[in-house]
Amino acid sequence: NAGVTQTPKFQVLKTGQSMTLQCAQDMNHNSMYWYRQDPGMGLRLIYYSASEGTTDKGEVPNGYNVSRLNKREFSLRLESAAPSQTSVYFCASSQGASIGGEQFFGPGTRLTVL
Amino acid sequence: AQSVTQLDSHVSVSEGTPVLLRCNYSSSYSPSLFWYVQHPNKGLQLLLKYTSAATLVKGINGFEAEFKKSETSFHLTKPSAHMSDAAEYFCVVSDREEYGNKLVFGAGTILRVKS
Secondary structure: OOOEEEEOOEEEEOOOOOEEEEEEEOOOOOEEEEEEEOOOOOEEEEEEEOOOOOOEEOOOOOOEEEEEOOOOEEEEEEOOOOHHHOEEEEEEEEOOOOOOOOOEEOOOEEEEEO | OOEEEEOOOEEEEEOOOOEEEOEEEEOOOOOOEEEEEEOOOOOEEEEEEEOOOOOEEEOHHHOEEEEEOOOOEEEEEEOOOOHHHOEEEEEEEEEOOOOOOEEEEOOOEEEEEEO
16 A cells, blocks of 8 residues: 655756656545645645546646546646745545545655756 | 744754744634745655644654644754754645645745754
8 A cells, every 4th residue: 555656756957857756546536636835935825636537726836737637636736837836745645535634644755856 | 814934943952952943824714734844955744733632742763742722832842852853844834715625835944953
């Protein structure tokens, strides 16, 4: 039982390049989330998917797109990377989009945009 | 909207002494509150959670937190620090107002444990 897995672990991009961050969970969870972590700011929600087939914007969605490919997989795409998107990205999942639910986090992707 | 304030960005303790990490929250609802820990270059791990049951919540590795509604606080404590406790700790509130099960994170407290 791997939990939440993310690929790649590290990535360096040049401004304007595109890339997709992959996330998969094997816990049969309904809801999945993408966060970014910046120093001194905690984690901020980029997008989330309450259930398969639905996606919604979070707190900081600009410059990103997401795809809920199936129940297991939730990808995050940067179409034209900018230095402001240098961050650590975490994927998470939870049983359902209901209050009180614990979220399980992946190990993160460290992205640097030059 | 709900928010979380972690009152200390850095806390330094000696091994074997008590740990206190302070957290205040604001919430329009009966909140769910969590503490997560992040060791260097690792993902986040749940330490404990409060979901309107007992106000004193026990978590893993000897940590506990007390929910005090009158003070809107959810401070994290441990009687005796261990070197392995050195990490960053996040106080988190579950926000149902805008998004289902959205987690609102505090800015984090870095705990340093001196030998």
